[in-house]
Amino acid sequence: MKGQGRFWNKEVECLELEKARRLQEERFLSIVKWAYAKTPFYKRKFDEAGITPDDIRSVNDVVKIPFTKKDDLRISQENQPPYGEHCALPAEIFQTYWSTGTTGFPTLMGVSKTEADYWLDVVARSLYSTGLRKQAKFHHATQLSSFPGGYLFLSAAQRIGANIIPAGAGNTERHIWLISKLKPTFIKILPSYANYLAEKGYDMGIDMSASSIKQVYLSAEPAPPDLRTMIEKKLGAVTYDNYGLSDIGQPEAYECEAHDGLHVIPDWCLTEIIDPETKEPIHEAGREGVLVYTNLVRKTMPMVRFWTANPSCWKTFDPCTCGRTAPRIMSVYRRVDDMIKVKGVNFWPGAVWSVLKDYAQLTGVHRIFLESREGKEYLRIAAEIKKDVIPEAGGLKNALIERLRSALFIQVDEMELVPPGTLQAAEHKDKAVVDLRKK
Amino acid sequence: MKGQGRFWNKEVECLELEKARRLQEERFLSIVKWAYAKTPFYKRKFDEAGITPDDIRSVNDVVKIPFTKKDDLRISQENQPPYGEHCALPAEIFQTYWSTGTTGFPTLMGVSKTEADYWLDVVARSLYSTGLRKQAKFHHATQLSSFPGGYLFLSAAQRIGANIIPAGAGNTERHIWLISKLKPTFIKILPSYANYLAEKGYDMGIDMSASSIKQVYLSAEPAPPDLRTMIEKKLGAVTYDNYGLSDIGQPEAYECEAHDGLHVIPDWCLTEIIDPETKEPIHEAGREGVLVYTNLVRKTMPMVRFWTANPSCWKTFDPCTCGRTAPRIMSVYRRVDDMIKVKGVNFWPGAVWSVLKDYAQLTGVHRIFLESREGKEYLRIAAEIKKDVIPEAGGLKNALIERLRSALFIQVDEMELVPPGTLQAAEHKDKAVVDLRKK
Known part of the structure; x- marks a missing residue:
């Protein structure tokens, strides 16, 4: 039993x-x-x-x-x-997945029926340890295709007896509608997207911290402590971290209620x-x-x-x-693979967020554009300001450029502040960086 | 057994x-x-x-x-x-789905564990009758979120013992790569997207009629006989039709190998x-x-x-x-809901495709734009021409406008011929019509 x-x-x-x-x-x-x-x-x-x-x-x-x-x-x-x-x-292969693959073609991964069954038990342990129970509503807000985090997590939630809501990635307004309507208590979501979802709710006049969600299973990208704190506050819920790579059989480690x-x-x-x-x-x-x-x-x-x-x-x-x-x-909190070279310096995209999150005027949604201009690398960062915030002429921009320079050890060539909703939400992993440099 | x-x-x-x-x-x-x-x-x-x-x-x-x-x-x-x-x-609800909902908010649908189990058996019967077998590779090329055609069909294929490849909607190049690599014999796909997939293959220099695919399970939109014939030819495979609405429990009827x-x-x-x-x-x-x-x-x-x-x-x-x-x-072949009013006349978007498919110069990929211009309804249709086809000045355009007028009983105000790849593929149902009219 x-x-x-x-x-x-x-x-x-x-x-x-x-x-x-x-x-x-x-x-x-x-x-x-x-x-x-x-x-x-x-x-x-x-x-x-x-x-x-x-x-x-x-x-x-x-x-x-x-x-x-x-x-x-x-x-x-x-x-x-x-x-x-x-x-x-x-x-013997009974399920084929492939990793998202940041460079080149993805790697394929297959498991047998017996292995898939064992894997389901491991996923169920992890979901259960973060509070998913029989009859709870399990809102799945990450990608459903290609990676085991989709189909496998839905199946594991069903093994526990939860009511699955296979919402998938994208369509933020739909997510918000489903949450208000179905009142799920449990959500599986990318950390950056959880932040975006809350911001989008506020834009629509909905206080997401009063939503039905009580447990947030953070999935598929690193979740540094300050991002977790922000999500917990904005969604009025407890977050749970885990670690896993599809190639091995995610999760390989998971958090329990002790959060230790x-x-x-x-x-x-x-x-x-x-x-x-x-x-x-x-x-x-x-x-x-x-x-x-x-x-x-x-x-x-x-x-x-x-x-x-x-x-x-x-x-x-x-x-x-x-x-x-x-x-x-x-x-x-990071993947060595995430590190990229910008202007000859090691650059970790997550560090940009770590700076932006300190500014109450910003939503946290941002994009990092790497471009070639006149033969030189050009770093442009666009960040969304919150609704009704009017940044005083240049002040916020200059402050951000300065803080980013000292955090990243490189010069930000252009800092753009854009209205909320301008930037496409990072509904998938690793979408914050747009690399337009000639290779 | x-x-x-x-x-x-x-x-x-x-x-x-x-x-x-x-x-x-x-x-x-x-x-x-x-x-x-x-x-x-x-x-x-x-x-x-x-x-x-x-x-x-x-x-x-x-x-x-x-x-x-x-x-x-x-x-x-x-x-x-x-x-x-x-x-x-x-x-008792164990799985919650919602219909795509062409107007307004979607309707929600829930089933219990027992019902989900019975439903799986019905889906398995339908997949089996169209040739899916144990160890066959089942390439799932339709949307995986929200609708039972996703999760339920993957589970039913696993019940048969097939190797599931949960590719989902979108990313056509990825589909083509997966097909060339994994050599699935069975694909579940939207009819219009099957046509697009084949065309995209040809553009990439791949003869999709020589692919591994042998059975095509047409899903989630009507498949008139001439479209089926085209898909069968382009994919070198047999198509199978079925009928179903999520609200009732799709499929409600399915084709067997007799195709009768x-x-x-x-x-x-x-x-x-x-x-x-x-x-x-x-x-x-x-x-x-x-x-x-x-x-x-x-x-x-x-x-x-x-x-x-x-x-x-x-x-x-x-x-x-x-x-x-x-x-x-x-x-x-049609849904009464698909019928829309254009210039005061009943208009069935599928009829546009029925005309376009007769032209060897076109790929079949198209969009129907309904606009308001100077207070009047304006009907603009964009269609992709095949690679290397140079339509003689105005001839093809005028022929199409004339054929469409007699098929639709309304005047097409503008016919655009665009290069292959210009129009986003109809990876989801009901995306051919872009209604920009003021409501």
Whole structure:
């Protein structure tokens, strides 16, 4: 029977640490053997590293295995279309997804029926831990196509017994209408879009902080603490963070009601935090490294030591007040991939928002335009001002340019303040940057 | 065990006619009693007609029951938000959908877990009858949000054991890339978008008639025979039609491999064809009337004698070569709702396509702009010409204006021929008309 008290799957969520360790080790050793025996991709990786599965005798031996990077998956799928040389059981595939892919073509990902079923349980645990219950209305406000965050989350919500409202991405007025009409208590949404939704509501004369929404499941992009605070205030609700990449099987970690880090999921993934310099695992709390995952369940397309390029750290190994036993990691606020070069400097688009959010005159909705003008890179930022705000001539603009320069370490060439509703809402991930530079 | 030979659910699909009739009658009498006893909406309808469920003793007595129209549902939901006075079990709702709604706000529709499960079986029967099988790749190229044609069809395909590819609406290049990469055999798509997809392929230098696609499940808009022929040729595949409205529980009828009309689904819906003048049922084949449906399974939000505004007729009551026993109706080529007033004349947007499709120089992609100019209605039609076609000065334009005038009975004020790719593809239903007239 699933769904007891605070837990969807109490047996695994509260598994005694030693038992969890044994279960994880057993699955880990089995998946390593399988990946080597069944896929040319891992066979070659192991051979090149001069190891065989016989060298992997415990979880600690994971360090001997080379990392798998996103580009490895792309090349693997180019060599052997469509699922790649890392696919062991193409005929078993029952659901095909693809990552959004910021550059080039996306990578494909398939899971079998058994794996999809296990995955659903993991998603259900995460939704349940953030308060979704039987008969609750689950408003799904993120993209439904292509990525597991759509279909899979709707199915998992149904497994819990919730009433699904498959609204999808876009059409903000429709979302607001549905919320006012159906009074959902739970919403799954991009953090930046949650902020936009609230602002749009205010523009329409609706106080979204008085809406029916009580839980906000933040999805598919980083949610820094100040953005979360703003969403919680504007929507009058509690936010829950999680971490996950489609390639591995999102989520890989999720927040509980204690809001004290993200619980890893030992029966689903082996979680490592790796020092990016030495490539050695970090075992102590508080020291930042890169998240690396091995999925322990998916045999159809094994994912062994996937290098996420996302920095995080162990938060604590202590028991959580919620009763879940798994260790916790820190929320992931950025992706190394998000970093782009602008005027020769590393530029993290999220830093722009971090500045803009401090200005009460702005809605937070913005766009970053990278252009080429007379052979030089030109950085133009457009930001929406709130309704009825008339910025005094130049004052706000100049203040913003100055604050942005000191935060970004580069000069903003042009700062535009535009009326609310001018900029298309960032209804999808990674839409804040419009790169018009010649490549 | 589901999925035997040609049938997903042989027991009901090949049910002996007399048994089907008895099952239908039993469910019909039960749903009528239920709707009256449990909802103020039907109680009032019955009371106003001076009848009670005791007056309904057989399926033939259905004629005593008043029709339910789309506007009745809207008013019902305004009176008692959100699900309306026709909702018997709001707390049981497990999936909420809403119709696209061409005018005003959409109507909401909810089903219970049991009903959703039955519905899935009906959808699976329809997909199976058009050739979807275990391990086949099911490319879903229609909208995934809001309407049951999305989530429900993905789930039904999984019930069959197919590999789902949840591509959703939009992003034509992505569809073409996925088709070339994953080689799906089965696609679910809007007829107009299927045509656009093929044209887009040709523009990109890809012969879509040589693609992996073998079955095309036409969805969510009417597919006249000449459009079907064009799609079959351009995609090198067989098309299958079906009929369904979300409010009742689509599909309500579907085509089998015999391609000889659409089988009704006696255990799911009571199908009537009603003379729009006399409001009497038509029992003979070949005479056109309006489709009226009573869903026989859905008790959460009963739908009794729903007036679809779609014209059709009985095609035959004879046994089908496929082995299915249910009578068949003719395909539905238009919706009465599609009819709009232009310059005081009834105008059916589909008629424009019927003219354009005869011109080899055109891609078929078009837009109909209704504007107000100097206080008068102005009809502008833009159509894409094929790549490398240079229409001789004015000749094609004038020919089109003349043909359209005689087909539509109104003057086209301006005919624009634009290069391929200029017009946004009709990735959603009912996007061909852009009504810019002042209301």
